[in-house]
Amino acid sequence: MKKVSPIKDWNVQDKPREKFLANGPESLTDAELLAIMLGSGIKDKNVVEVAEEILESANYNLDLLGRKTIEDLCEIDGVGPVRAMNLLASLEFGLRRDSKINDVTIIRSASDVAELMYSKIANSNVEEFWVICLNRRNEVIHYKRIHTGGISSVLVDPKMIFKYVLSHEASSFIACHNHPSGNLKPSSQDIMLTKDLLAGAKTLQLNFLDHIILSFKKGMYLSLNDEGVVNFSL
Numbered sequence: 001m002k003k004v005s006p007i008k009d010w011n012v013q014d015k016p017r018e019k020f021l022a023n024g025p026e027s028l029t030d031a032e033l034l035a036i037m038l039g040s041g042i043k044d045k046n047v048v049e050v051a052e053e054i055l056e057s058a059n060y061n062l063d064l065l066g067r068k069t070i071e072d073l074c075e076i077d078g079v080g081p082v083r084a085m086n087l088l089a090s091l092e093f094g095l096r097r098d099s100k101i102n103d104v105t106i107i108r109s110a111s112d113v114a115e116l117m118y119s120k121i122a123n124s125n126v127e128e129f130w131v132i133c134l135n136r137r138n139e140v141i142h143y144k145r146i147h148t149g150g151i152s153s154v155l156v157d158p159k160m161i162f163k164y165v166l167s168h169e170a171s172s173f174i175a176c177h178n179h180p181s182g183n184l185k186p187s188s189q190d191i192m193l194t195k196d197l198l199a200g201a202k203t204l205q206l207n208f209l210d211h212i213i214l215s216f217k218k219g220m221y222l223s224l225n226d227e228g229v230v231n232f233s234l
Contacts, residue, residue, distance in 0.1 A: 001010045016048065030062070031055055037090055042078040050078040054087070063216060066091045066123040095119045105140040107132070109225035113174055116140065120148045121178040124148075129156050129177040133170035135208070142168045156193055158200050163205060172207035177216045184222040186213060186229055194230045208232065 016032040025033065036075035041047035053076050058065035066088070073084035107113060113132065120143075121128045132143040144164060147156045165173045175197060176189075186194075194211045201208035210225040210232065225232045 010221075011027065025094060029062070034087075037087060038078075038083060045078055050076075053077070054079065062091070063122060063218065066095070091123075095123065107110060107134060107138050107140060107209075109211055110210060110221060110226055113176055113210065113223075114176075114214060114219070114221040116143075117212070117214060118218055120145075121176075122218065124178055125180050127177055127180065129175070131161055131164060132174040132176065133165055133168045134174070136171045136174045138172070141170060141190050147209065158193075158196050160198065162200055162204060162206070166204070170206070172209050174209050175211040176214065177212075178216070180216060182215045182220070183216060184213050184215055184220065186222065186224060190224070191230060194224055198230065198232065 016028060016035045019027055019032065020036060028036075031048055031051040034054060035047040038047050038050060041050050045053075055065065057072075057076055058068065068088070070081055070084040070088065073079050073082060073087065077201065079087075105112075105116060107116075116132070117130060121130065126149045128145055129147040130143055130145050133141050135141050146161060146164065149155075161173075161175070175194070190211070190213065197208050197211070210223050211230070213222045213224070215221065222229075224230050
């Protein structure tokens with residue numbers, strides 16, 4: 001049977017909490033940071049070993065870890081519902097910190113949209129449809145989730161989108177949604193909705209600039225405008 005080395009027996013410089021206090025959080029590995037969040041180990045594993053198992057379950061990918069459910073995490077020895085909830089809450093808090101607009105955000109390209117929205121929707125296990133409102137200088141003035149779970153011109157009512165855009169006195173807007181599967185190919189519903197939004201925007205004298213599809217993989221996205229899937233210049 002494997003002998004577990006309690007953290008209290010480790011050298012001071014190797015203990016996660018002591019390393020944190022001495023050198024700051026940036027000096028810790030992902031497993032050590034996670035160990036501090038977990039607090040303690042179990043009978044046959046110290047807390048760092050439990051943390052390593054959690055990371056291993058997500059192939060050491062924090063984005064994939066954030067996509068796990070409480071049920072997924074509870075399958076790991078040493079993780080119960082409360083620990084799983086605390087962990088997912090911590091990851092969500094980090095995402096929200098990254099997603100705050102502290103300075104004026106200017107959209108110059110589809111990659112700017114992908115960077116802005118990644119932390120908002122990349123970890124979602126269902127499709128989410130968001131709209132970004134811009135002023136005449138292409139500065140972001142507001143963005144909001146309009147719909148969750150399946151994208152179609154029926155489920156996503158263009159009237160709801162235009163009401164939102166007009167309420168913020170935006171001169172232009174961008175649509176964005178995720179494909180949890182990672183497949184960036186636009187569906188027929190994606191294309192139909194985009195055309196409906198273009199037609200409505202023209203009537204209301206609004207600029208509909210693009211419709212971006214995001215993958216859960218950072219930096220992976222598709223612009224229906226850039227790729228010429230739909231003609232935005234009409």
